[in-house]
Amino acid sequence: MTTLRVFSAAMCLLISTTAVAQFQLSGRILARQDSATIKGCSVYLLNGKRTTSTDQNGLFTFNNLPAGTYELQTECADFKTAKISLIIANQNHFVTVLLAGRSETLNEVIVSEKQADFGFTRMRSVESMGIYEGKKSEVIIPEQLVANLSTNNARQIYARVAGLNIWENEGAGLQLSIGGRGLDPNRSSNFNVRQNGYDISADALGYPESYYTPPIEAVGRIQIVRGAASLQYGTQFGGLLNFVMKKPVADRKLEVVARQSLGSFGFYNAFTSASGTVGKVSYYTFFQYKQGNGWRPNSHFNNNTLFADVDYKLSEKSTLGVDITHMNYLAQQPGGLTDQMFRQNPRQSNRERNWFKVNWNLFALHFDHKFNPKNEFNLRAFGLSAARYSLGFRPNRVASVDDNSERDLIKGDFMNWGLEARFLKRYFLGKKQGVLLVGSRYYHGFNHSIQGLGSKGKDANFTFTDDPQTIASDYEFPNQNVSGFVENIFYLNDQLSVTPGLRYEYIYTTAAGFYGTIQRDLAGNIITSTRTNETRTNGRQFLLGGVGVSYKPVSQLDVYANISQNYRSITFSDMRITNPSSVIDPNLQDEKGYSLDAGIRSVQTTLYNFDVSAFYLNYNNRIGEVQFYDESQRVLRRRGNIGQAVIYGLESYAEADFLRMMRPQNTNISGVLFANMAVIKSSYKASEITAVVGKQVEFVPKINLKSGLRVGYKQLKASFQYTYLSDQFTEATNAVEGGVSAVVGLIPAYSIMDVSFSYAFRQFRIETTINNLADTAYFTRRATGYPGPGILPSDGRSFYVTLQAKF
Numbered sequence: 001m002t003t004l005r006v007f008s009a010a011m012c013l014l015i016s017t018t019a020v021a022q023f024q025l026s027g028r029i030l031a032r033q034d035s036a037t038i039k040g041c042s043v044y045l046l047n048g049k050r051t052t053s054t055d056q057n058g059l060f061t062f063n064n065l066p067a068g069t070y071e072l073q074t075e076c077a078d079f080k081t082a083k084i085s086l087i088i089a090n091q092n093h094f095v096t097v098l099l100a101g102r103s104e105t106l107n108e109v110i111v112s113e114k115q116a117d118f119g120f121t122r123m124r125s126v127e128s129m130g131i132y133e134g135k136k137s138e139v140i141i142p143e144q145l146v147a148n149l150s151t152n153n154a155r156q157i158y159a160r161v162a163g164l165n166i167w168e169n170e171g172a173g174l175q176l177s178i179g180g181r182g183l184d185p186n187r188s189s190n191f192n193v194r195q196n197g198y199d200i201s202a203d204a205l206g207y208p209e210s211y212y213t214p215p216i217e218a219v220g221r222i223q224i225v226r227g228a229a230s231l232q233y234g235t236q237f238g239g240l241l242n243f244v245m246k247k248p249v250a251d252r253k254l255e256v257v258a259r260q261s262l263g264s265f266g267f268y269n270a271f272t273s274a275s276g277t278v279g280k281v282s283y284y285t286f287f288q289y290k291q292g293n294g295w296r297p298n299s300h301f302n303n304n305t306l307f308a309d310v311d312y313k314l315s316e317k318s319t320l321g322v323d324i325t326h327m328n329y330l331a332q333q334p335g336g337l338t339d340q341m342f343r344q345n346p347r348q349s350n351r352e353r354n355w356f357k358v359n360w361n362l363f364a365l366h367f368d369h370k371f372n373p374k375n376e377f378n379l380r381a382f383g384l385s386a387a388r389y390s391l392g393f394r395p396n397r398v399a400s401v402d403d404n405s406e407r408d409l410i411k412g413d414f415m416n417w418g419l420e421a422r423f424l425k426r427y428f429l430g431k432k433q434g435v436l437l438v439g440s441r442y443y444h445g446f447n448h449s450i451q452g453l454g455s456k457g458k459d460a461n462f463t464f465t466d467d468p469q470t471i472a473s474d475y476e477f478p479n480q481n482v483s484g485f486v487e488n489i490f491y492l493n494d495q496l497s498v499t500p501g502l503r504y505e506y507i508y509t510t511a512a513g514f515y516g517t518i519q520r521d522l523a524g525n526i527i528t529s530t531r532t533n534e535t536r537t538n539g540r541q542f543l544l545g546g547v548g549v550s551y552k553p554v555s556q557l558d559v560y561a562n563i564s565q566n567y568r569s570i571t572f573s574d575m576r577i578t579n580p581s582s583v584i585d586p587n588l589q590d591e592k593g594y595s596l597d598a599g600i601r602s603v604q605t606t607l608y609n610f611d612v613s614a615f616y617l618n619y620n621n622r623i624g625e626v627q628f629y630d631e632s633q634r635v636l637r638r639r640g641n642i643g644q645a646v647i648y649g650l651e652s653y654a655e656a657d658f659l660r661m662m663r664p665q666n667t668n669i670s671g672v673l674f675a676n677m678a679v680i681k682s683s684y685k686a687s688e689i690t691a692v693v694g695k696q697v698e699f700v701p702k703i704n705l706k707s708g709l710r711v712g713y714k715q716l717k718a719s720f721q722y723t724y725l726s727d728q729f730t731e732a733t734n735a736v737e738g739g740v741s742a743v744v745g746l747i748p749a750y751s752i753m754d755v756s757f758s759y760a761f762r763q764f765r766i767e768t769t770i771n772n773l774a775d776t777a778y779f780t781r782r783a784t785g786y787p788g789p790g791i792l793p794s795d796g797r798s799f800y801v802t803l804q805a806k807f
Contacts, residue, residue, distance in 0.1 A: 022064040023088050027095035029058045029074060033124050035374070035426040035433060038099060039494070041076035056494055057431045074099060098373055118609055118655050118672065119144030120160040122601065123223060125497075125550075128197070128244075129378045129422045130232060131437045131487045132225060133499045134548025134560045136597040136613060140222040146710055146719035146756045148769035149216045150261035150269045150290075150802050154178060155723055155771075156754055157216060159706045161224060162611070162651035163678035165699055165725070167781045169792035171771075172267070172292055172301055174329055174358075176213040177781075180226075181595075181617050182647040182682055182700040183238050185781075187211065190238035190568070192229065196245055196309070196323055198364045198382035202414045203445045204234060206479050206509055207572045211388050212327045212360040215305055217259060217271045218286045220246040227595030227617070228564040231485055231501040231546050232439065235567035237595065237619065245309060245323075248282035249275045256807045263800035266293035280313040295795040296334045297349045303329035318369045325362035330355065330460060336783055336790020338398050338742045346777045346793040350399070353407055354392030355460040356787060361385045374426040383417035389462040390786040391454050397740045398790035409454030409464060410786075418443035418481075435489040443481040449572060450474045469529035475513030477572045482506045499548040507569055508539040540590070542567065552603075560613075561598040567591070570623070585640030593619045599651075607661055610654040619645040624698060625731045625744065625784070626689055642732045643687025645697045649680030659711075670712040678704040684732060692732045701728040701749075715760040724751040730782045742790040743782050750778035767802040771795070 025045070029038045037058030044051050045062055047070055054060045067090055073083045079099040086095060121139045123132035138161050142149060147156035152173025154166045167177035167185045179185035187209035193201050201210045221244040225233075229240035249255045254276045261269035273286035285308040293300050304327065311321035335351030364382040371377070390410045393402045422439040453470035455461045464471065487501035512535045519527045546564030553559065568591040599613025624642040652675075659671030682697035708721035729735070731744040738745030753773040759766050775797035783792050 021090065022066060023090070024061065024063050024092040025065055025070065025072075025086075025088060025095070026059065026061040026092070027072075027097060029054050029060065029076070029097050029099060030373075031079070032098040032100045033127060035098075035126065035435065037433060037494075038076055038079065041074055041079070041099075044073045044075070046071040046073055059431075072097075096373065118160070118657075118674070120609065120655070122611070123225065125489065126424070126426075126435050129376065129424055129437070131435060131489060131499060131501075133435075133489050133497055134550040134562050135228040135499075136226040136560070136562065136599065136611075136615075138224040140224075142216050142219050142222065146717045146758050146767075148754075148756060148771060148800050149767070150259070150263070150271075150800060151267070151771075152176065152213060152216045153754075153769070153771060155706075155752065156721060156756070156769075157222075159708065159721055159723070160653055160655070160674060160676055162613075162653050162676050163649070163680065163704055165701065165704065165728075168794040169779075169781050169783070169787070170299070170301075170331070171265070171295055171795040171798060172290060172303070172331075173213065173216075174301065174303055174331065175211060178241075179699055180238060181615065181649075181680065182619070182645065182697045184699055188238075188241060189571075190236055191241040192234045192236045192239070194233070194240065194242040195325070195362070196364065197242060197366075198323075198362075198380050198420070199384070199416075199418065199443075200243075200325075200360075200362055202384075202386065202388070202412070203416055203447055203477075203479070203572070204418075204443060205481055205507060205569050206445060206447065206477055207412075207414070208236065211358045211386070212325070212362070214243045214245065214307075214325075215271060215286070215288045217288070218245055218273060218307060219243050226597060226615075227566055228546060228548060228562040228597065230544055230564050230566045230595075231487060231503045232437070234483075235503075235505060235544065235569070237566045237568055237591070237593065237617070245307065246273070246275070246284055248277055248284045248309070248311065250277050250282065252276050253278050257804065258807075259802055259804045261800060261802040263292070264798035265295055265299075266291070267798075267800065268292065269802075281310065282313075283308070283310045285309070294332075294334070295798070296347050296793065298332050298334040298352045298354070299349075301329060301331035303327070317371070318367070321366050321368075323362070323364040323366075325360070327360040328358060330357050331787075332356075332460075333392065333787035335392070335394070336398050336742060336788030336792055338740065338790060339738050339745065341399060342777075342779065342791050342793060346779070347796070351393060351402060353402060353404075353458045354394070354787065355390075355462075357387075357389040357391075357460065357462060359387045376424045378422045378424075380420045381417075382420075384414055386414045388412045391460065391462055392786065394785070394789055396789070398742050398788075399740065404456055406453035406456055406465060406470070408451070409462065410451045411449070411462065413448045414445070415447065416443070416445040429490075432493075433489075433491045436486070437488070438484075438486045440484040441481070443479075445477070445479045447477040447479075447572065448475070449477065467526075469516070469518065469526055471516060472518070473513065473515040475511055475572070477509070477511055479507070479509040481508075495552050497550045499550070501546050501548075501564075503544040504541070505544065505567070506539075506541040509537070509569065511536040511572070538570075556603050557600065558603060559600045561596075563594060563596045565592075565594045567593075583638050585638060587640070588623065589621050589641055591619065591621045591623055591641075593617065606657070607664075608654075608656040610652075612650070612652045612654075614650050615648060617645075617647040619647065619697075622684075622697075626692065626733055642684065642689065642692055644685045645682065646685050647680065647682040647697055647700060649678060651678045652676070668714050670710070672710040673708075674710075675707040676705070677707075680704070687732075689732070695732060695734045696729055698729045698731055701725040717758045719754075719756045721754045721756075722751065723754075725749060725780075738782060738791070743784045743788065745782060747780060747782065748778070750776060750780075752776055752778070763806045765804040765806075767800075767804070769800045771798045771800070773797065 041054045123137040125133040177185045183190035193210045223242040225240040259271040275284040288305040291302040333354040334349035425436045485503040544565040548562035551559040596616040601611035621641045622645040655674035682700040703726040705724040710719040756769040
């Protein structure tokens with residue numbers, strides 16, 4: 001009996017102890033986008049009727065809780081409310097809560113509901129499998145702009161990006177040519193240009209020119225990261241230019257957007273997109289047709305672009321997607337003008353047999369997997385099958401009358417593919433957070449370029465003559481590239497972070513083929529023709545390093561600085577191409593240097609936004625062109641390594657909604673003022689060419705200003721923009737007059753005004769634009785080859801109207 005009583009007493013004591021056992025519930029609150037800790041966040045234990053808030057490290061604790069089921073809810077400024085259920089079962093419990101920002105929705109909600117959004121922001125610290133802490137970056141949201149989207153008008157679309165130099169030699173927006181800080185704008189070749197994160201240029205290393213530009217009507221965001229992008233994306237001095245296409249609509253099976261545009265000079269644009277989500281499949285696709293006659297005679301064009309993005313959700317953690325892009329266009333090119341011809345009549349053309357044809361096909365497969373909230377993986381496989389053909393009469397003397405002889409024909413065919421993998425890990429060192437990003441890349445290219453004589457006709461006949469002696473050059477350019485990189489954000493405290501990084505590059509390029517030399521008699525008949533076989537190989541490997549610093553003294557300010565090494569390899573055209581107005585130095589070397597940024601910027605708000613920064617670019621072995629006279633006293637250009645160029649300056653951008661500031665309670669009105677100015681100095685510090693030392697670097701206007709006003713009342717919006725660029729040179733000796741070829745010389749200062757309007761009602765929207773309001777005669781480019789040579793005038797005053805319907 002005694003034993004039974006003891007056992008019964010022990011069981012009662014055990015049951016009683018279990019019933020009153022107390023446990024601890026603790027956790028950490030983080031931002032979903034970049035895993036930043038959120039301090040001062042209110043945390044409610046609903047059925048426990050308790051509340052607390054997170055500390056400096058985002059931590060919270062509830063003590064003395066009995067086992068059971070609990071409802072946890074968070075309330076944080078700038079973040080969406082989260083509510084989760086959890087079970088405490090006889091042990092302490094720790095939970096990590098990831099909160100989404102209130103402005104996380106990227107599609108129609110932001111565009112249609114907020115008139116105070118500027119259409120311009122910056123990359124987050126960690127975003128889309130990339131690290132951008134301490135880097136100078138810009139993000140353009142086209143749908144929030146009041147601008148001419150139907151022609152991809154770069155002057156308006158990129159107006160808020162400080163210091164960009166834009167070539168404007170055709171009004172259709174078939175190609176994008178932007179540069180900055182003294183970098184050649186030609187087809188944006190000094191940027192690493194991507195679409196949805198994969199390469200879209202002809203060859204990322206050997207021929208980084210972008211003949212395809214996505215229609216801005218289909219682009220959700222344009223991401224620009226300056227020279228510091230060299231560590232994550234490749235070696236270009238300009239940095240990254242990434243077009244993020246619109247995402248599939250998540251809450252509808254089918255949404256159709258149709259846009260019809262008419263404009264001056266016979267312009268017509270038809271754009272139709274379809275998007276939706278059906279079960280685990282989501283899609284976004286569009287087709288665009290564009291045609292026009294151009295501002296100058298002999299400028300007709302037609303363009304077709306087709307795109308499809310289809311994603312399949314394999315599981316809650318994995319997604320597989322495929323992108324397909326096709327673009328083709330045929331454009332007649334009116335040729336260049338001399339300085340005198342431009343002054344007489346900038347709209348004239350003395351070339352009617354010049355043509356340009358592009359066929360561009362892109363393929364991409366991407367796999368995204370999130371192991372858990374702290375570990376993510378992405379793999380992209382991508383490829384390009386493309387061609388660009390140019391045909392025309394292009395003598396060194398631009399004013400020469402076309403003699404109807406055989407035209408010069410250049411064909412370039414590109415077959416490239418690559419793989420790129422990234423792994424992102426969020427971790428903690430003690431109580432401090434860290435973010436690690438590692439990546440690798442393999443790229444293989446096989447490209448073919450052939451140049452010779454084409455037909456004597458006027459049509460777009462891209463076939464060579466039957467005589468093999470007329471082939472001036474025929475080269476194959478196989479190349480390989482293997483690279484790997486690592487970057488890491490170290491958060492030293494709540495305000496200060498340091499982000500170092502390294503990139504390894506192995507590049508192997510080959511040029512194999514022949515070039516020909518032809519001598520003719522006075523009647524133009526071939527006397528002799530010789531061929532010289534040539535094989536050139538160049539293998540090299542190197543490390544690039546960089547480090548960024550970010551300091552946030554208060555929640556609305558970010559003080560940042562970054563220094564990164566840069567590198568740019570010589571291109572196919574640097575190796576061998578026949579041009580009547582230029583020669584190429586056979587001893588060309590790759591370009592090397594570094595870029596530095598330091599500035600202060602606001603954290604994005606709906607009332608104001610600014611970024612003021614200084615930059616310094618050291619450019620060794622800069623490749624450029626120098627004017628000289630040959631033995632016949634002809635003015636020619638020699639392309640080679642000019643020397644060390646130093647470019648530095650101040651870039652500033654500021655924007656504020658002054659009407660909302662004065663009347664914050666009235667959300668129906670907005671009045672936005674913005675100003676974007678770059679003040680830049682440049683010079684050649686060292687060169688073997690004595691006439692170059694101390695001269696100003698080409699493509700560097702000292703003043704680059706874009707400013708404007710946008711007003712809105714409910715769904716009616718209007719914008720005015722003013723653009724001014726000071727004088728700039730086009731070659732290293734700072735020649736002012738272009739002579740008979742006009743391929744070098746001064747680009748005079750110019751100022752342009754643009755006006756746009758937009759009105760939305762129900763599912764419709766009307767957009768109108770007047771570009772070059774004052775009908776200013778100006779030019780931004782002197783072309784060395786196609787579509788010149790010579791001065792390429794920019795468009796005069798033009799009118800456009802677009803009707804959009806969404807169903």
